[in-house]
Amino acid sequence: MANKKNYKFKVVITDAEYKSFDLERKELEKADADLLVCQCKSEDEIIEAAKDADGLIVQYASITRRVIESLKKCKAIARYGIGVDSIDIEAATEHKIYIVNVPEYCLDEVSDHTIALALACVRKVAMLDNAVKKGMWDYKISTPIFRLRNMKLGLVGFGNIARMVSHKAQAFGLSVIAYDPYISSSVMAQDNVRKVNLEVLLAEADIISLHLPLTKDTKYMFTEKEFKLMKDTAFIINTGRGPLIKEEDLYKALSANWIAGAGLDVAEKEPIDPNNNLLKLNNIIITPHVAFYSEESLRDLQRSAAKGIAQALKGEIPSSLVNKEVLKS
Structure with missing residues (x-):
């Protein structure tokens, strides 16, 4: 049996409801990053899953100051979506973590x-x-x-x-x-x-x-x-x-x-x-928060969120950086 590749980085999806994560994996492999998919239901579960992650991708999970302060080496947090009100941006900026969204999908x-x-x-x-x-x-x-x-x-x-x-x-x-x-x-x-x-x-x-x-x-x-x-x-x-x-x-x-x-x-x-x-x-x-949805928009969303993390891991400034203040810190 072939040995599993040793990746340089680890990216954690805290929660998501998609059928496949192949699009994310393809983008993250460009940055030599492995992907771990979780379905965290609480703040404590997020902290446990993400404590050694280099990047996070979140859908609905709240990324609080407590979560951010527990991240030992996180470089970027991406949200599947446009809004980022579920992420404590002030705390992330203080800890020099990029916040990335997907502003042009859907x-x-x-x-x-x-x-x-x-x-x-x-x-x-x-x-x-x-x-x-x-x-x-x-x-x-x-x-x-x-x-x-x-x-x-x-x-x-x-x-x-x-x-x-x-x-x-x-x-x-x-x-x-x-x-x-x-x-x-x-x-x-x-x-x-x-x-x-x-x-x-x-x-x-x-x-x-x-x-x-x-x-x-x-x-x-x-x-x-x-x-x-x-x-x-x-x-x-x-x-x-x-x-x-x-x-x-x-x-x-x-x-x-x-x-x-x-x-x-x-x-x-x-x-x-x-x-x-x-x-x-x-x-x-x-209607049940469905306005974002089409099969095409989901593919754009998954690919773009992962791309933002990959850019950060490669030492680049993510093209959809939300907290530009982090560049001054």
Whole structure:
């Protein structure tokens, strides 16, 4: 029997739900790294599995300060995804560990899903489908439905996904406004989007779509106050992060018809609690955090996350480095 190759580096996947990890192995072998796949369920399990790892790849696991401080020789942590709110970036930077994400995967998928939820909400597709399956053939239960063309889409956040959403929405005849304090009006204008402040967006938009990272500043950005400032005919779409919306207040808004409806692909707590009051409403569509998914996007995700780790192990600066402050330390 041939001896197993002695690799220079060890990379640990703390948790993942993919069928195969051949794509990761292929990328990591370029850096002379072996791969260990785990399914850690707790902080202690992560610490035990990763204590001597040169790199980590995580999907859902929380990489806390305690985990980071236990890593003896870790050079980089990659997350399968765009958001990195599950990783203590400050602690990682202090310990000179690169944080890597996959910023350009699933742009088409999430923007498509955003448009799909918006269309389904405006046309009340789920409500009508449920009614027909219960033996009710009557369009009048869906009134009022308003024409999509010439509606105004308000984007909260104007990153890569929001830009794609703006292009696709304009193809349906929607005008687009956006709120993002970090993007200039001239940059937005290149995509035929008008920059506004949040108060104007809430007052004018017929559809509001959230495209923000989850930070201490954006958590519960949408509460009772914001819902009451929206049109009573407006819809809110969230394919970003669940806690951007305070669900208790969204339930009030939908129940009292402060707004017309909502389309969510994310929840405050995932999986969503089966007793969550939102599940009792017929003016909301909820999908199980699936917007990222296609067979093609999964392949891009797995390959790119591993590539970021491999770059770090080879002494390179990862092309998708999140915590650029680490370069100054």
